[in-house]
Amino acid sequence: MHPKNEFRGVWIATVVNIDWPKTSIDNVEKEKADYLEILEAYKKLNYNAVIVQVRSVGDAIYPSEFAPWSRFLTGKEGLAPNPYYDALEWMIEQAHNRGFEFHAWLNPYRATFDLNKNLLSPGHDLFKHPEWMIEYGGKYYYDPALPEVQAHLTKVVKEVVDKYDIDAIHFDDYFYPYAVPGKVFNDNASYQKYGAGLSRADWRRANVSNFVHTISTTIKDSKPWVQFGISPFGVWRNKSQDPRGSETQSTSNYDDLYADPMLWMDQKWIDYILPQLYWSMNNTRASYSKLVKWWSENSNNTAVYIGHASYKIRGDSDKSWNFVTEIPTQIDFARSFKNVSGSAYFSSKWFMGKNFDVVRHLEENQYKYPALPAAVPNLRHVIIDTPKVIEYNKDSIRYNFTFKSPLNTKVRYMVVYGGEHISKIDINDATKIVEKIAVKEVDGKITFSIAAGKLNLFKACAVTFIDYYANESTPTAIDLKKPFKNYIPAQPNENR
Structure with a gap:
C-alpha cells in the first residue's frame, strides 16, 4: 500500500546537540554540510517534512529580539555565527528546495537545561526577568501562569511566524514539567494571585489552554496558511482516571502535564496532533496499537499523525525494539486507520549511519515511493x-x-x-x-x-x-x- 497523501516527518533536535549541529563548536561550513546530509538522507527515504528545534532553552538558532543565540549553534550563548548567517532562514530555504515542509519547533516553557548560570548570556530571560522563573528538578522554567510570561512567549512565536517562511509552528510535549520524585513545582505565589477559586490542577490546565489558544490566533492573524501542530505525550488520560481514557497505566497529559489536547482539538486551536507513541506494538503498560486506535477514535477537527521512537531501536529494555520489523509494522498498522494520515520520527540521527536494515526495509517497502502531505482539515x-x-x-x-x-x-x-x-x-x-x-x-x-x-x-x-x-x-x-x-x-x- 503506497498512500499518495501522507505526512512523513522527522524531528531534528538542536538541544544539547542531539542531532544538529553535531557539536556546538562545529564551523559554519560543517554545520551546513551536516544539515544537508540530514535532508538528503530523508529525501532518499521519501520523507516530506522536517521538524526543526529552533528554540530549546530560552535561546534561538536565529537572530531574535527576544532571545540570545543558542550555545548549541555557536558554542557560546549570545554569540552570533561566524561567518554570520541566519541559520533558520538558510535551513528553511534548503528544506523547501528539496520538497520538505518546514515545521519550526519551539519549547516555550523550558528556560534552561541546568542550573549553571555561567553558561547563559546576560541577555537571557533568567537575568532579565528572574521573577518569571521557577526552579524545578535541576532546571529553570517560565511560570506558565503569569500573563507577562504568556505575552512574552507569544511575541517569541510571532517573531518566527512574521519573519520566516515556515509551514508550521510546532510544540512538543513539554508544558508543565514532568514530575520529579520528591520535588514540588512551586507556583504558590501565582496560584494565590490568579487561582480564582479553581483547583490547582484545573488552574494549571487553564493556563496552558489559554496560551495554546493565544498562539493559535496569533499565528492565523499573521499567516493563515501556517499550521499550528502539537506533539503531546502519547497518553491523554488512563481509563482508571477517566472512562474516556485509554487502556494504559502511564503518565498522562491531563493529570501530570496539565495539558488537555482534547480541548485544543474540540476548539479547533490546533491543525494537527502528533501524539508521541514511543512504545512497541504490544507494550504491556502502554501499547502502541491500542493508542493508535484510541487517538484515531478520539481526535477531531485536526490531522492525526503518529510519533515513532526510532531512538529505541536496539536500545530499549522492551525487547520488541530489537526486531527490524517493529517500526514497519507500526506504520502499516497506523495506515489501516483512515483518519491517521502520517508519521514522524524522533530523531533524525537514528536513520543515519545506523539501523541500516530498518532503513533498507522502509526504502523497499513502506517508503518506496514519494508522498505529499495533505492539507490539514481547517485549511482545505x-x-x-x-x-x-x-x-x-x-x-x-x-x-x-x-x-x-x-x-x-x-x-x-x-x-x-x-x-x-x-x-x-x-x-x-x-x-x-x-x-x-x-x-x-x-x-x-x-x-x-x-x-x-x-x-x-x-x-x-x-x-x-x-x-x-x-x-x-x-x-x-x-x-x-x-x-x-x-x-x-x-x-x-x-x-x-
Missing part, C-alpha cells in the same frame, strides 16, 4: 487555478518547462506525474510522482527543468500546483512526444 480548499503551459522543450539532458504564474494562488510547489498517454495519467497513484519542485516565480512565469532520465520513462506527464496551505490543483497534461510553444497573439492596439 479548492484551488481554482490550473497550470497553464507557456513553453516546453527537451534536449538530451533535460526537459524544460515554463508556466504562467497563477493569478489567485500563492504556489509553494509544482508536482510532476508521469504516464503512458496524455489521457491516462493517474495523479492519485504515488508511484507516478516524478518530482516535486519548489517554485520560483520570475516576471509572471514559473520555469523549471527535470532530468531527462526521470521523464524518458514516460510518454506524457501531468503537472499540478501545491499552494501554501498544501492543497493541490487539478492537473494539466502535456504530451512529452511533441514540443510545445504557446504563441500568444499580438494584442490589438487600443490607442489607434
Whole structure:
C-alpha cells in the first residue's frame, strides 16, 4: 500500500546537540554540510517534512529580539555565527528546495537545561526577568501562569511566524514539567494571585489552554496558511482516571502535564496532533496499537499523525525494539486507520549511519515511493487555478518547462506525474510522482527543468500546483512526444 497523501516527518533536535549541529563548536561550513546530509538522507527515504528545534532553552538558532543565540549553534550563548548567517532562514530555504515542509519547533516553557548560570548570556530571560522563573528538578522554567510570561512567549512565536517562511509552528510535549520524585513545582505565589477559586490542577490546565489558544490566533492573524501542530505525550488520560481514557497505566497529559489536547482539538486551536507513541506494538503498560486506535477514535477537527521512537531501536529494555520489523509494522498498522494520515520520527540521527536494515526495509517497502502531505482539515480548499503551459522543450539532458504564474494562488510547489498517454495519467497513484519542485516565480512565469532520465520513462506527464496551505490543483497534461510553444497573439492596439 503506497498512500499518495501522507505526512512523513522527522524531528531534528538542536538541544544539547542531539542531532544538529553535531557539536556546538562545529564551523559554519560543517554545520551546513551536516544539515544537508540530514535532508538528503530523508529525501532518499521519501520523507516530506522536517521538524526543526529552533528554540530549546530560552535561546534561538536565529537572530531574535527576544532571545540570545543558542550555545548549541555557536558554542557560546549570545554569540552570533561566524561567518554570520541566519541559520533558520538558510535551513528553511534548503528544506523547501528539496520538497520538505518546514515545521519550526519551539519549547516555550523550558528556560534552561541546568542550573549553571555561567553558561547563559546576560541577555537571557533568567537575568532579565528572574521573577518569571521557577526552579524545578535541576532546571529553570517560565511560570506558565503569569500573563507577562504568556505575552512574552507569544511575541517569541510571532517573531518566527512574521519573519520566516515556515509551514508550521510546532510544540512538543513539554508544558508543565514532568514530575520529579520528591520535588514540588512551586507556583504558590501565582496560584494565590490568579487561582480564582479553581483547583490547582484545573488552574494549571487553564493556563496552558489559554496560551495554546493565544498562539493559535496569533499565528492565523499573521499567516493563515501556517499550521499550528502539537506533539503531546502519547497518553491523554488512563481509563482508571477517566472512562474516556485509554487502556494504559502511564503518565498522562491531563493529570501530570496539565495539558488537555482534547480541548485544543474540540476548539479547533490546533491543525494537527502528533501524539508521541514511543512504545512497541504490544507494550504491556502502554501499547502502541491500542493508542493508535484510541487517538484515531478520539481526535477531531485536526490531522492525526503518529510519533515513532526510532531512538529505541536496539536500545530499549522492551525487547520488541530489537526486531527490524517493529517500526514497519507500526506504520502499516497506523495506515489501516483512515483518519491517521502520517508519521514522524524522533530523531533524525537514528536513520543515519545506523539501523541500516530498518532503513533498507522502509526504502523497499513502506517508503518506496514519494508522498505529499495533505492539507490539514481547517485549511482545505479548492484551488481554482490550473497550470497553464507557456513553453516546453527537451534536449538530451533535460526537459524544460515554463508556466504562467497563477493569478489567485500563492504556489509553494509544482508536482510532476508521469504516464503512458496524455489521457491516462493517474495523479492519485504515488508511484507516478516524478518530482516535486519548489517554485520560483520570475516576471509572471514559473520555469523549471527535470532530468531527462526521470521523464524518458514516460510518454506524457501531468503537472499540478501545491499552494501554501498544501492543497493541490487539478492537473494539466502535456504530451512529452511533441514540443510545445504557446504563441500568444499580438494584442490589438487600443490607442489607434
